[in-house]
């Protein structure tokens with residue numbers, strides 16, 4: 001079991017310089033049991049910082065000891081409450097049964113619990129209750145505090161934690177024996193020691209640390225952590241106390257310390273904690289195999305590597321020919337992880353040779369670099385820090401870990417860069433530890449194989465597209481890439497708005513991207529005379545042209561695989577119209593309308609037409625984005641599914657990045673679609689305008 005102290009202050013949070021070392025947040029503990037069940041004890045202001053990057057879905061368990069504000073004030077700021085795929089179990093002392101309603105009624109919480117994005121399940125708890133949470137058990141016991149209070153005992157297979165919440169040890173034997181009973185059998189007790197015997201205030205509901213020491217000795221307790229520090233207690237005082245306690249420790253054998261915000265306490269064999277890490281990695285790699293889309297795989301890897309190394313930022317570059325191309329860019333200080341997604345299309349290209357940047361060096365040599373401070377590189381280094389991203393964004397890179405992805409033949413596929421490993425307590429950059437480097441290396445090695453396989457699959461599709469391109473240079477790879485990307489993002493925005501589970505969305509998105517790239521594959525069977533005709537097609541030519549849908553299906557194999565099936569639906573139906581006036585071949589048969597048209601074809605229709613409008617064709621000039629969007633909006637309910645068109649609005653900004661990432665080559669400058677140049681700085685400022693920040697249910701901005 002791991003216990004994280006998120007808030008150790010009592011009564012009221014402090015924000016003074018002389019309390020910043022031990023921390024100013026009020027009561028909150030995060031508990032990670034052996035089976036990774038996440039339990040939180042108390043919801044003081046320390047809760048705000050608990051799981052600052054929660055996964056997309058999950059279940060949390062929060063146990064409240066009593067209703068005083070220093071044990072509740074953080075509740076509203078618990079991210080999963082505002083995330084659609086989270087369930088938060090809130091365990092309240094039975095006498096607080098009207099608390100949720102009360103919090104809303106008096107305006108502590110702007111919206112009632114039922115209207116939160118996340119699901120909240122209430123449980124009423126009484127002293128003596130024993131609740132199963134995952135494979136752990138939580139027992140409640142009654143403590144002495146004005147208005148009543150519960151303490152909690154958490155057991156997993158290996159260890160027992162006791163958390164008293166607020167408890168007063170009144171003078172006298174009976175009270176000390178009672179406190180000793182709380183502690184009996186625990187491996188660790190986290191207790192309320194707001195006072196010492198000199199400033200103890202009878203009746204205020206808090207204990208003096210000397211009394212806990214006594215109780216711990218009676219209970220034979222091994223480890224005691226003091227919390228609920230008085231707001232007036234300075235770091236200096238607490239440090240002195242801690243020093244005094246360390247001396248006592250030598251005499252009594254009791255491991256006792258003053259709790260500090262951000263501190264992690266590990267119970268059970270330390271070896272077990274070490275062994276768990278590869279298991280978690282393994283689990284993660286299993287999970288990865290469900291994702292087909294290389295971009296999703298890269299996104300997950302980068303997120304995982306950043307989690308393990310606590311990196312504030314990270315990038316992945318992929319080798320494309322002789323260049324390195326920025327494929328992924330995450331940066332917590334500039335935007336949330338989800339917004340970072342936009343950067344999937346931000347383009348930055350560096351030649352590998354004749355470039356002495358750190359990424360180029362790592363790509364060229366296949367040698368990892370772990371740099372504690374990029375401002376002070378080793379003398380005579382063959383590389384230098386390229387600060388162009390920093391300059392563009394105003395970000396300050398300090399520590400940097402760069403790891404190469406290698407294929408089985410020893411060729412570099414790409415480079416992952418992790419930036420600024422943040423100290424968990426002070427949030428300042430520290431060098432990446434050797435352990436972190438090792439974890440990172442395992443990750444990139446395992447993942448290289450995955451990348452190699454997805455490259456093979458992708459290259460298969462590129463092969464088909466290149467074949468088509470010989471025939472029609474304007475219907476080339478960039479066009480296919482763009483239609484694939486627009487379709488994938490449109491689907492993502494739509495699925496998000498409809499609350500589909502993120503794992504399923506990620507999986508489908510990858511398949512859709514690849515399948516949509518093939519939508520016009522049937523054009524290889526159309527004569528050049530028609531395809532490359534400069535002007536309008538005659539009715540006869542249109543009839544021939546329309547057969548590219550059926551031709552495409554006949555070109556695609558009968559492969560029962562998921563992508564082939566998706567691709568066949570898209571190829572056949574991408575010219576259907578929502579109002580039923582489209583086509584699935586040169587004749588009238590097979591026409592569909594509305595939802596009878598497969599969703600993926602309705603999505604691809606929007607992506608295809610948008611791209612056709614803003615691109616140059618033999619028969620037309622490119623339209624501006626504004627004109628294209630304008631036209632398409634008017635076709636909502638006509639040509640296009642109106643519900644999907646609503647989601648297109650959510651990705652308008654993203655469209656610009658897609659066109660920057662996949663530009664048409666060999667097109668006279670005057671005829672390029674106009675692209676709004678957006679600097680990285682302003683990408684960060686896009687904030688929650690896009691669908692990533694949009695909440696389907698409650699429109700208010702909930703967290704700061």
Ligand code: C2E
Pocket residue numbers: 530531532533534535536537545575608609610612613617618619620
């Ligand atoms: P495409 O060029 O990829 O265009 C795909 C779809 O985008 C078209 O499907 C149409 O729905 C839309 N689109 C493209 N350009 C315009 C435009 O200027 N105005 C409007 N309102 N919509 C546009 P559609 O019409 O079924 O055409 C399928 C394919 O047939 C086109 O694929 C293109 O390869 C060919 N095609 C269509 N019209 C002409 C033409 O007048 N001349 C030539 N040479 N080819 C044409």
Ligand code: SIN
Pocket residue numbers: 308309433435436437439
């Ligand atoms: C950590 O989580 O403490 C760093 C990861 C590691 O040590 O490998």
Ligand code: SIN
Pocket residue numbers: 079082083117695701702703704
């Ligand atoms: C969320 O609603 O997804 C988290 C809270 C926020 O971003 O404001």
Ligand code: FE
Pocket residue numbers: 519520548574575
């Ligand atoms: Fe088509």
Ligand code: FE
Pocket residue numbers: 519520608612
């Ligand atoms: Fe097309």
